[in-house]
Amino acid sequence: MKGNVLILFYITLNYGGIMKEILNTVCDIGEQMLRSGAEVHRVEDSVQRMCKAVGTLRADVFIITSSMIVTVYTEDEKAFTQTRRILSINTDIERLHRMNALCRRVCGGNMSLDEIRAEYNAIISAKGYPALLEYPVYGVIGGAFAIFFGGGFIEGLFAFVVGVVLRLVVALTDRATLGRVFSRFACSFAASLLAHLFFKMGLIPSVDHVIIGNIMVLIPGIGLTNAIRDLIVGDSIAGLLRAIEAVLIALAIAAGHFLFITLFRGIML
Amino acid sequence: MNEVMQILTAFLGSLGFGILFNVRGKRLLAASFGGLFSWALFLVLGFGIVDEAVRYFIVSVAVSGYCEIMARVMRTPTTTFLMTALIPLIPGGGLYYTMTNAMSGDLDAFMGRGMATLSLAVALALGVVVTTVITSIALKLKLHKNKM
Numbered sequence: 001m002k003g004n005v006l007i008l009f010y011i012t013l014n015y016g017g018i019m020k021e022i023l024n025t026v027c028d029i030g031e032q033m034l035r036s037g038a039e040v041h042r043v044e045d046s047v048q049r050m051c052k053a054v055g056t057l058r059a060d061v062f063i064i065t066s067s068m069i070v071t072v073y074t075e076d077e078k079a080f081t082q083t084r085r086i087l088s089i090n091t092d093i094e095r096l097h098r099m100n101a102l103c104r105r106v107c108g109g110n111m112s113l114d115e116i117r118a119e120y121n122a123i124i125s126a127k128g129y130p131a132l133l134e135y136p137v138y139g140v141i142g143g144a145f146a147i148f149f150g151g152g153f154i155e156g157l158f159a160f161v162v163g164v165v166l167r168l169v170v171a172l173t174d175r176a177t178l179g180r181v182f183s184r185f186a187c188s189f190a191a192s193l194l195a196h197l198f199f200k201m202g203l204i205p206s207v208d209h210v211i212i213g214n215i216m217v218l219i220p221g222i223g224l225t226n227a228i229r230d231l232i233v234g235d236s237i238a239g240l241l242r243a244i245e246a247v248l249i250a251l252a253i254a255a256g257h258f259l260f261i262t263l264f265r266g267i268m269l
Numbered sequence: 270m271n272e273v274m275q276i277l278t279a280f281l282g283s284l285g286f287g288i289l290f291n292v293r294g295k296r297l298l299a300a301s302f303g304g305l306f307s308w309a310l311f312l313v314l315g316f317g318i319v320d321e322a323v324r325y326f327i328v329s330v331a332v333s334g335y336c337e338i339m340a341r342v343m344r345t346p347t348t349t350f351l352m353t354a355l356i357p358l359i360p361g362g363g364l365y366y367t368m369t370n371a372m373s374g375d376l377d378a379f380m381g382r383g384m385a386t387l388s389l390a391v392a393l394a395l396g397v398v399v400t401t402v403i404t405s406i407a408l409k410l411k412l413h414k415n416k417m
Contacts, residue, residue, distance in 0.1 A: 128291045225393055229398055
């Protein structure tokens with residue numbers, strides 16, 4: 001007797017209106033999971049289960065990284081469809097964790113639409129770490145990996161400075177909504193510029209480790225790993241999209257350095 | 270000493286990414302320790318196995334196993350741990366040296382470095398895939414048993 005409360009609800013009241021509302025809520029939860037960085041097949045699975053749990057006859061769910069389409073068929077042979085366009089993915093594990101928990105509870109049944117809505121709104125309005133914290137965190141990652149890849153303490157310190165500046169570049173490119181690939185390109189150019197500047201001023205023994213530390217900040221996480229995972233699990237389209245994005249970002253990072261070196265080869269090297 | 274420093278900075282790097290990805294509380298700690306384990310295991314395996322790609326593969330299988338277990342224990346998606354714990358294994362150094370070789374026009378070194386970096390990335394991904402497949406088979410078997 002899964003979702004019996006919901007079924008009672010929409011049989012006694014106007015059927016179509018409530019069904020639309022339910023589908024809307026299910027899509028909202030799925031969309032938020034996808035936006036927070038869940039794998040495509042997890043979201044597909046979750047949306048499918050939720051649709052089943054709220055008592056639809058059949059649900060067709062198609063999701064790729066940039067779009068989702070959900071159609072549900074009700075017992076009186078009506079069909080409802082919603083599509084969602086996913087413009088950007090902003091990894092937020094805490095939100096994903098709570099949406100996932102909410103999804104489990106919905107699938108467990110015995111949750112009214114209002115309860116689901118209230119919980120959903122609570123998750124959306126929850127605050128993350130303060131935005132200013134990201135500046136030192138970028139620095140710490142850059143500094144830590146400069147030392148990790150064989151740099152000395154001094155290089156770690158300057159990689160920290162470069163990392164903080166990179167967060168500033170990210171903030172600027174985000175404000176201009178220039179997209180992730182361009183943002184990585186600009187960051188990589190800035191990192192190369194700063195590292196060579198510090199080197200020229202005699203502050204660091206070599207540019208290598210400072211740049212490597214900051215490449216680790218920019219690199220698309222385990223984007224490529226996730227892509228190959230998607231491909232092998234059978235999500236070919238999602239896997240290809242992710243793989244292309246990861247490769248593009250790696251190329252953008254390389255292009256930033258190339259541009260700097262070619263522009264300033266005569267002056268600074 | 271160098272190794273201790275590497276393990277510490279691997280922990281710090283993973284912690285940093287954990288914060289960027291908004292991982293919270295106990296899960297943040299578990300994720301950062303994943304980064305520490307992965308590099309420590311990589312260094313330990315160095316005593317027996319010379320080939321870096323083979324070591325990457327083994328570490329990747331083991332650490333993603335750790336991630337799957339942690340995800341089950343803390344009832345949260347596996348992505349949480351996978352995205353942070355494997356960060357120290359990303360061949361950022363290889364990518365950079367491949368780039369500098371390309372810029373200096375040393376084609377042999379470029380190909381050599383490029384292939385080495387690529388094989389590390391592939392070993393990393395394959396390791397994750399192997400664990401994913403094993404886990405899903407194990408879960409299916411368990412479900413099957415419960416039904417009977």
